Amino acid sequence: MQKLATTKRAGRQSVIMDKGTALLYPATVAGPKESLGPLSTFFDRHCKDNIMNEKSFEKAECHMMEEACHLSLSKAGLTPEEVDYFIAGDLLNQIISASYCSRRLSIPYYGIYGACSTLTESMALGSKMIEGGFARHILVATSSHNCSAERQYRYPTEYGHQNPGYSQWTVTGAGALLLGAAGDGPRVESITTGKVVDAEIKDPFALGTAMAPAAADTIYNHFVDLERDPSYYNLIVTGDLGAMGKKLNEDILARNGFNIAPLYTDCGVMIYYPHQKVNAGGSGCACSALVFLGYFYKKMLDRELRRVLLVATGALHSPTSVMQGESIPAVAHAVSLEI
Amino acid sequence: MQKLATTKRAGRQSVIMDKGTALLYPATVAGPKESLGPLSTFFDRHCKDNIMNEKSFEKAECHMMEEACHLSLSKAGLTPEEVDYFIAGDLLNQIISASYCSRRLSIPYYGIYGACSTLTESMALGSKMIEGGFARHILVATSSHNCSAERQYRYPTEYGHQNPGYSQWTVTGAGALLLGAAGDGPRVESITTGKVVDAEIKDPFALGTAMAPAAADTIYNHFVDLERDPSYYNLIVTGDLGAMGKKLNEDILARNGFNIAPLYTDCGVMIYYPHQKVNAGGSGCACSALVFLGYFYKKMLDRELRRVLLVATGALHSPTSVMQGESIPAVAHAVSLEI
Numbered sequence: 010m011q012k013l014a015t016t017k018r019a020g021r022q023s024v025i026m027d028k029g030t031a032l033l034y035p036a037t038v039a040g041p042k043e044s045l046g047p048l049s050t051f052f053d054r055h056c057k058d059n060i061m062n063e064k065s066f067e068k069a070e071c072h073m074m075e076e077a078c079h080l081s082l083s084k085a086g087l088t089p090e091e092v093d094y095f096i097a098g099d100l101l102n103q104i105i106s107a108s109y110c111s112r113r114l115s116i117p118y119y120g121i122y123g124a125c126s127t128l129t130e131s132m133a134l135g136s137k138m139i140e141g142g143f144a145r146h147i148l149v150a151t152s153s154h155n156c157s158a159e160r161q162y163r164y165p166t167e168y169g170h171q172n173p174g175y176s177q178w179t180v181t182g183a184g185a186l187l188l189g190a191a192g193d194g195p196r197v198e199s200i201t202t203g204k205v206v207d208a209e210i211k212d213p214f215a216l217g218t219a220m221a222p223a224a225a226d227t228i229y230n231h232f233v234d235l236e237r238d239p240s241y242y243n244l245i246v247t248g249d250l251g252a253m254g255k256k257l258n259e260d261i262l263a264r265n266g267f268n269i270a271p272l273y274t275d276c277g278v279m280i281y282y283p284h285q286k287v288n289a290g291g292s293g294c295a296c297s298a299l300v301f302l303g304y305f306y307k308k309m310l311d312r313e314l315r316r317v318l319l320v321a322t323g324a325l326h327s328p329t330s331v332m333q334g335e336s337i338p339a340v341a342h343a344v345s346l347e348i
Numbered sequence: 349m350q351k352l353a354t355t356k357r358a359g360r361q362s363v364i365m366d367k368g369t370a371l372l373y374p375a376t377v378a379g380p381k382e383s384l385g386p387l388s389t390f391f392d393r394h395c396k397d398n399i400m401n402e403k404s405f406e407k408a409e410c411h412m413m414e415e416a417c418h419l420s421l422s423k424a425g426l427t428p429e430e431v432d433y434f435i436a437g438d439l440l441n442q443i444i445s446a447s448y449c450s451r452r453l454s455i456p457y458y459g460i461y462g463a464c465s466t467l468t469e470s471m472a473l474g475s476k477m478i479e480g481g482f483a484r485h486i487l488v489a490t491s492s493h494n495c496s497a498e499r500q501y502r503y504p505t506e507y508g509h510q511n512p513g514y515s516q517w518t519v520t521g522a523g524a525l526l527l528g529a530a531g532d533g534p535r536v537e538s539i540t541t542g543k544v545v546d547a548e549i550k551d552p553f554a555l556g557t558a559m560a561p562a563a564a565d566t567i568y569n570h571f572v573d574l575e576r577d578p579s580y581y582n583l584i585v586t587g588d589l590g591a592m593g594k595k596l597n598e599d600i601l602a603r604n605g606f607n608i609a610p611l612y613t614d615c616g617v618m619i620y621y622p623h624q625k626v627n628a629g630g631s632g633c634a635c636s637a638l639v640f641l642g643y644f645y646k647k648m649l650d651r652e653l654r655r656v657l658l659v660a661t662g663a664l665h666s667p668t669s670v671m672q673g674e675s676i677p678a679v680a681h682a683v684s685l686e687i
Contacts, residue, residue, distance in 0.1 A: 203456060
């Protein structure tokens with residue numbers, strides 16, 4: 010391992026934590042379709058519709074994020090005043106779900122944009138701040154909403170546009186989590202921050218294919234930086250590559266000497282039943298938030314999983330960039346969790 | 349001063365740095381209108397037009413950010429491989445200037461969204477990572493472009509829409525800076541992270557008025573957290589409140605016991621001549637980037653200024669949120685710099 014001048018750094022992209030920030034009190038709010046999926050019983054709240062008595066899908070999405078934040082704080086027995094920072098982001102232009110949610114929380118706020126990599130981006134930034142001694146508790150949150158995302162990125166759902174078979178279904182929901190210097194929960198053991206990787210994909214329906222090379226790049230560099238191989242982990246889980254992206258990620262890593270297939274899954278292939286008509290699977294910031302914070306977090310608490318590499322992936326295009334003929338760059342951030 | 353369990357924290361919103369991250373090798377790329385302004389000679393590069401041989405204003409903005417990044421690295425004599433992180437953001441949907449710039453830099457990347465508060469948000473996050481021992485060099489960058497911002501937030505400039513007198517002119521340009529654990533330059537002495545403040549303004553032309561209460565809140569809490577008053581500083585400078593927001597910020601602070609007027613200015617009122625027809629002044633992420641990194645940084649290096657409180661301010665609305673009748677929340681992050 011190439012130990013750099015700053016002792017916490019390992020290799021080009023990774024850092025090893027001394028104490029390890031604890032992940033505490035996850036809270037999940039699932040949309041109606043997600044509440045009919047195979048992981049439904051693991052989610053805290055189930056929305057019976059997409060609109061939540063709000064006047065727009067965007068306001069409903071913000072409402073879901075607020076509910077997840079308040080639920081996490083309530084589980085922790087903390088008031089917003091006792092939380093040092095709020096780090097959040099989402100898919101909407103100007104991350105309005107996060108910013109408008111923050112307006113009512115009144116916690117010092119850092120908005121971030123990593124598309125569907127937001128969950129691990131917020132964990133990475135937050136745990137570095139806690140380990141650096143700058144905070145005791147940080148609330149992180151993310152959300153996505155099928156109807157707000159589809160109409161922003163592609164077509165309003167009311168058009169009834171038929172998506173190709175390799176497309177994915179943007180998950181409706183929100184997740185929040187407290188990061189703490191102390192407490193019982195999985196700890197952040199190391200972090201590999203992703204470089205932006207552009208696979209030259211130009212089809213905004215083929216996001217799994219666009220993001221898989223970024224996931225593979227980050228996982229590969231995680232192993233190289235930390236001199237590990239896949240067997241170090243009980244589970245490697247990506248955020249929302251879907252069926253096609255998952256296979257591509259496996260293949261790229263296998264060609265580069267790492268066979269992750271036996272212990273690898275993707276949140277996007279887990280969140281819906283095949284009969285729910287989601288084509289290649291789920292996507293969106295809430296995909297990894299619901300599946301990791303709802304399901305895998307509990308498996309870690311129960312010690313069914315002790316070492317998990319969580320890799321949330323984000324496609325960094327905008328409708329404008331795609332219309333201007335640009336390809337879709339992507340990023341993936343890996344967080345190694347141990348209990 | 350309320351010293352909390354974690355010693356670096358002071359009060360509710362502030363942290364004090366032990367060593368203090370150094371601000372190094374700022375680089376500024378100014379648009380054509382900015383190159384005709386009173387600070388023109390302080391900028392590194394001057395664009396002769398808004399399009400920079402690119403096919404769109406969005407691509408031109410990304411080009412400017414890339415140029416600023418490469419110039420900062422070149423001044424430092426560093427390759428991208430020697431930089432640990434790239435933290436950047438801008439005003440465009442999905443921060444495409446930052447993400448597409450990152451694609452070619454190939455540095456581990458954290459995208460952030462704080463609208464025009466991006467400069468101090470990136471400084472705050474980056475200097476905490478450096479002081480926490482997670483990095484030696486971090487490149488931070490931001491940009492804005494009058495034509496890409498106007499058509500996204502308000503109307504395409506080709507429409508010739510007449511803006512009200514209290515509107516501001518989005519600055520075209522980009523700025524980049526290296527944060528380093530060591531090196532000669534102003535150091536980050538303390539940071540006050542802003543809460544989101546909503547003054548219930550609904551007019552997307554009145555951004556100075558929407559942001560001033562957030563600036564005042566952050567500056568007020570900076571003084572309270574650190575038991576300081578304005579006389580601690582040689583200069584307090586906000587990012588882009590413009591003439592009306594600047595006056596409002598002064599007034600709110602004066603009503604709350606802090607008279608900052610004698611040592612206070614705003615980048616938005618400095619970047620253009622009155623005859624340049626910018627109404628209440630400049631705005632946009634590049635406003636504070638050009639004025640601070642181009643002008644005030646040099647004043648600090650020359651020891652004309654030894655203690656500066658830099659407060660970049662961001663309006664966190666989107667066109668969608670405004671059309672849905674929402675008000676415009678805002679945030680401001682303060683970074684105390686000493687040399």
